Amino acid sequence: MAQKKVIALTGNQAAAEAMRQINFDIAAVYPISPQTELMGFFAEYVANGEVDTEMIAVDGEHSAMAACIGAAAAGARVITASAGPGIAYMVENLYVASGMRLPIVLLDVNRALSAPLSIHCDHADSMLTRDSSWISLFSENAQEAYHNIIMATKISEKALFPIIVNYDGYIVSHSIEDVEILDDETVRNFVGPSDIHRIPYPLLDIKKPVTYGATAQPDYYTECKYQQHVDFLKVYDIVREVFDEFAEIADVKYDFIEEYKTDDAEYIGISMGSSFGTLKDVVDILREQGKKVGAIKIRLFRPFPVKEVAEALSKAKGVAVLDRADSFDGIGGPLFKDISTAVMMSQNRPFIHNFIYGLGGREVKEEDFLKAFDRLERLEKGIETRDRFVEYLQVRE
């Protein structure tokens, strides 16, 4: 069994610790709040020779992802990190990376998008990546961010798809919590050694020269995308496999979603990231009042755990989907549409309502989620009516 120690770390420090233990070959960096501090911690490990990582400070996030693509295609184990507008700037290359089937780890320290300019947390940045064929994991706290990064490295390399690990800017990245850290050897054995033959056709294998990303005309483009589509469906099993393997070293059994008091719940709230703690507290408050409520956290965001969510909602009467980003599409937030899709697969079709919260770092309080549960119940019972699926929770009108 692995040696463990508990230390007080911020989310960024915990992430840097995971990066140190994994010992990536290449890290590309460009400063952006609230991510910069993370790479600052890691830069010290690099400068002190505690890792073998070659770190390159590039001239922008687009270039950061380009550097990762080059390095990953050459067979290296690579990482970069960014936030908000930096993720937005990367998007073109995200599609290039996944289309090339390159394992790359990207840490998204979730931040709102401009304009107006905000350096604080919401999930709009990550929602830009949701159709990019990147695997995406959300973390509730520093502990999960640390665990997710270690698992992500292995998932990505097994699946031959790049992966994003999300954790909330400032709320997780800059808050100090107890984090249980595994010993270096355990982590390094878990991820295994990085070597050039990890991907099937490394760019620098001089005996087998290949070209990545060449043109596909209308006669082959569809087949390339179909192959990507089919393989992305295999990611579910790979993630489960890696979660199971991780349970053996970390004594924590992760699943695609986390359920809290959902067994007999009539009303269920669903969120991602750091707000899940508040949501669980709200469930406890309402349970004390005799209300049958529960909560679900989405850990695996892409590919979306449609079946698992459908199963978890199979007995619910009403569902409040809590989105930390808006889609501005007349329907609702991104998570709302995913949950609605999952419900379509279920025999039981609970009433679903969507709430937008926590934009640009707006503090999330228990009373906000209490309000959401209250509104959900009234809507479901027909006491109140709605003329749209989505409402803002915390807004001055």
Add this chain to the structure above:
Amino acid sequence: MEFVKLETKLPPKEYRSDLEPTWCPGCGDFGVVTALTKAFSEEQFDPTALSVVSGIGCSSRLPLWMNAFGLHTAHGRALPAAVGIRLAKPEIPTFVTAGDGDIFSIGMEHFPHAARKNFNITLVVMDNRMYALTKNQTSPTSRRGYKGSLNPYGNIEEPMNVITFAIASGATFVAQSYSGNPKHLAETIKAASEHKGFSFVNVLSPCPTFNKIDTFKYYKGRTIDINKELGHDPSDMKKALELASHALDADNPELQDAEPFKGKVPIGIFLKVEKETFEDKVAKLKEQFMAPNGEPNWDEILEKYRP
């Protein structure tokens, strides 16, 4: 096209908004605000027909402190946003106020093209030789050995000579000034705003919070005015390039006695040449192909395609 101007002069403070800058005390960028408002006043610009565009960074907050149309754009994208303004409203003077990271790193691709196309934009770069808003990382103008949070043992890269770069890119006005010399700064920014074409002023603007090397103390007595002290004629491009090639000599301990600056940091107008602006060329094209009544001559155009 001539800029919209007021008939009477407004005092400089009329070009300031009621927001107080959130910069650290002692920031060099305060000097740039003062110099800009002074230049706006002297040029008699109309605050309701004046635009100040920025990207992201400490210095890019500058438009917030100004009474003008401010556009706070994405990191590195101030210049292309300003180009859009120029094309839509060529009668409105357009200033880009940005930092060395914004302009010379993430937004670098836009500089040479805005310069060579000769848009009538005044670009004021507040060069503190590092990224300050993200708390001290090396930028393209950081000196070798500079310690930032991503390179705790010092920068291994060479700094970029932005003066040479600007001249080589085709900028028609290239100058350097220093925020610790308000008189020189105001004069330079005024000259830049009077210039018809792409004007670039690199302002040495110390960051008192993070950069402990390129400080006011460092620059004090260490600047040399290339026009007044060395008699440089900015219409002489060859000489401008020659002088510009020594712009970073002061960084090098071995070049403290070397000509032409003898360990000093050059300030002044390196280059000022007249060329037709992009906007004027666009206006000419329009004129050339427009019928006298302002409508295209459709018969003439269609005639080309008739069998």
